Amino acid sequence: MTYEEILKDLVDKDERFMILTAENRAAIRNLPDKIGDRFIDTGITEQTMVGVAAGLALRGRIPVAHALASFLTMRAFEFIRTDVGIGNLPVKLVGGFSGFLSEANGPTHQAIEDVSIMRGIPNVNVFCPADEEDMLIGLRKVMESPEPFYIRYNNLKPSYKHSEKFEIGKAEVVSEGKDVTIIVYGVLFGQAIEAKEILEKKGLSVGLINLRTVKPVDEEAILNAAVNSKLLVTLEDHFITGGLYSITAELFLRNKIMCDVLPIALKDSWFKPALLQDVLEYEGFTGKKIADRILAN
Amino acid sequence: MNSEKLTELKDTAFKVREHIIRMSGNGGCFIGASLSCADLIVYLYKEFLNVNINNLKDPDRDYLFLSKGHDVPALYGTFAEIGFIEKERLKNHLKTNDFIYWHPNRNIPGIEFHSGSLGHLLSVATGVAIDCKLRKQNNKIVVILGDGELDEGSVWEAALVAGAKKLDNIIAVVDRNHFQANIETEKLIPLNPISDKFEAFGWKTKSCDGHNFDDLEKAFSEFPIETGKPNLVIAETRRGKGLPSIEARADRWFANFTNDEVEMLLKELHGGKITELTSETIVAR
Numbered sequence: 001m002t003y004e005e006i007l008k009d010l011v012d013k014d015e016r017f018m019i020l021t022a023e024n025r026a027a028i029r030n031l032p033d034k035i036g037d038r039f040i041d042t043g044i045t046e047q048t049m050v051g052v053a054a055g056l057a058l059r060g061r062i063p064v065a066h067a068l069a070s071f072l073t074m075r076a077f078e079f080i081r082t083d084v085g086i087g088n089l090p091v092k093l094v095g096g097f098s099g100f101l102s103e104a105n106g107p108t109h110q111a112i113e114d115v116s117i118m119r120g121i122p123n124v125n126v127f128c129p130a131d132e133e134d135m136l137i138g139l140r141k142v143m144e145s146p147e148p149f150y151i152r153y154n155n156l157k158p159s160y161k162h163s164e165k166f167e168i169g170k171a172e173v174v175s176e177g178k179d180v181t182i183i184v185y186g187v188l189f190g191q192a193i194e195a196k197e198i199l200e201k202k203g204l205s206v207g208l209i210n211l212r213t214v215k216p217v218d219e220e221a222i223l224n225a226a227v228n229s230k231l232l233v234t235l236e237d238h239f240i241t242g243g244l245y246s247i248t249a250e251l252f253l254r255n256k257i258m259c260d261v262l263p264i265a266l267k268d269s270w271f272k273p274a275l276l277q278d279v280l281e282y283e284g285f286t287g288k289k290i291a292d293r294i295l296a297n
Numbered sequence: 298m299n300s301e302k303l304t305e306l307k308d309t310a311f312k313v314r315e316h317i318i319r320m321s322g323n324g325g326c327f328i329g330a331s332l333s334c335a336d337l338i339v340y341l342y343k344e345f346l347n348v349n350i351n352n353l354k355d356p357d358r359d360y361l362f363l364s365k366g367h368d369v370p371a372l373y374g375t376f377a378e379i380g381f382i383e384k385e386r387l388k389n390h391l392k393t394n395d396f397i398y399w400h401p402n403r404n405i406p407g408i409e410f411h412s413g414s415l416g417h418l419l420s421v422a423t424g425v426a427i428d429c430k431l432r433k434q435n436n437k438i439v440v441i442l443g444d445g446e447l448d449e450g451s452v453w454e455a456a457l458v459a460g461a462k463k464l465d466n467i468i469a470v471v472d473r474n475h476f477q478a479n480i481e482t483e484k485l486i487p488l489n490p491i492s493d494k495f496e497a498f499g500w501k502t503k504s505c506d507g508h509n510f511d512d513l514e515k516a517f518s519e520f521p522i523e524t525g526k527p528n529l530v531i532a533e534t535r536r537g538k539g540l541p542s543i544e545a546r547a548d549r550w551f552a553n554f555t556n557d558e559v560e561m562l563l564k565e566l567h568g569g570k571i572t573e574l575t576s577e578t579i580v581a582r
Binding site: 038054 | 410418
């Protein structure tokens with residue numbers, strides 16, 4: 001089933017589901033005709049869409065609200081924090097074109113602090129699937145959860161056969177490694193797979209963890225990697241502040257763990273706007289460049 | 298309105314004002330805005346809304362969303378008078394053993410949603426109104442907005458959406474007391490003509506005297522004003538209504554009065570002499 005088909009199925013079988021958008025239909029173009037008045041387009045009004053979603057949730061609905069990740073999480077931030085977060089309402093916020101997926105749009109559209117600000121809201125969980133297949137595997141459980149979720153929508157074609165076993169707060173441990181473990185969420189998973197292959201050809205033992213949900217995060221998987229690997233790499237298309245590197249640092253401090261961590265993230269600036277492959281090359285996030293950065297560490 | 302009903306409403310509103318004045322000591326409250334909407338809130342709960350202690354969870358009930366939030370003492374006082382909460386509980390105002398603080402929250406029976414950040418609840422009410430329409434229910438969804446709150450862009454975004462979605466089950470009420478926190482609305486960011494603005498967004502509007510129960514009854518007699526259009530009632534009010542010593546004064550917005558001042562204000566409400574207030578207004582915005 002596709003993303004749209006799963007949403008349609010949820011709407012058909014469960015009267016609680018409503019599909020909303022702030023006039024961003026990229027992921028749900030075919031739904032209006034199929035689900036009728038269970039589809040609501042509020043126009044280019046991210047704040048109002050989130051408020052409307054909260055109102056629907058007060059009436060017992062589970063609204064699935066779509067907008068571009070940058071405008072959803074930042075323009076409407078206070079509505080998410082105040083109405084969805086404080087209210088602890090089961091609103092599902094789907095951010096499109098997050099991270100590197102904004103490609104050539106430029107910094108206005110770059111949601112590379114979204115994970116940081118969404119995870120900072122009490123009650124709000126964060127799901128960052130590795131690719132389309134990974135997203136679809138986890139989608140139903142995330143949608144049916146009684147809690148609010150921010151979802152980094154990801155329709156990249158998979159380069160890896162993911163485990164069908166999905167649990168909120170459980171990572172997909174692709175491999176364990178003695179020399180290095182790459183911890184990753186979202187679109188860079190495919191590059192991490194390539195980096196792993198390159199490093200293994202050089203004789204290294206490489207672990208790879210696809211976090212799936214960044215909040216709640218699989219603390220056990222990260223702590224195990226810290227104990228069993230000489231080096232940890234946190235890999236994310238996100239500012240270095242507030243994302244996975246910060247999550248890892250918080251976790252290690254809390255558990256009194258000292259270990260070598262190499263953060264591969266965006267430092268203090270926005271990324272070069274270009275098509276995805278060119279962004280990855282330019283910013284040093286291809287599998288090859290990730291492997292080089294690990295070897296140079 | 299018959300005189301018996303009128304007397305009862307006036308009597309309740311008077312008691313609500315007494316509660317509000319008591320909440321203006323020992324930490325204080327936003328007394329000015331609470332007094333301006335007291336008559337309106339009493340009228341809505343006693344005469345207009347299909348909501349009572351027995352149907353607070355019923356999906357067919359009417360909804361009231363207090364979007365401006367800081368006038369919640371009027372709501373606490375009304376709830377104490379109509380039996381949603383015990384009167385004794387008002388003594389817990391600002392205490393850690395309860396949830397009766399400066400802005401509304403859902404731990405208080407009858408409060409539909411929290412507010413405090415201005416410009417939120419018209420959009421939340423829009424979601425509720427959409428759902429009521431989808432389920433073919435005839436609930437009325439009332440949203441009380443402050444006039445100063447109309448500065449917030451999100452109010453107009455939601456007004457645009459509610460108009461576009463033809464939500465004639467929404468009744469927004471502007472508590473038009475002509476003041477925002479520190480200054481008269483028309484001196485800072487003029488709002489007039491409010492009616493024309495909303496009508497241009499696809500709404501139908503009415504005006505009334507927000508302190509006159511006959512006038513409120515006339516204004517709230519029939520909804521929707523026009524099928525397919527959201528409704529706006531501009532209730533003309535005075536900030537601090539009932540207490541000449543603070544009425545329509547820019548410097549009496551949030552107050553934390555001494556116990557003596559509270560007692561003098563209660564006497565003033567009862568027709569005693571005008572209180573000389575020395576406590577400073579606290580400006581939190």
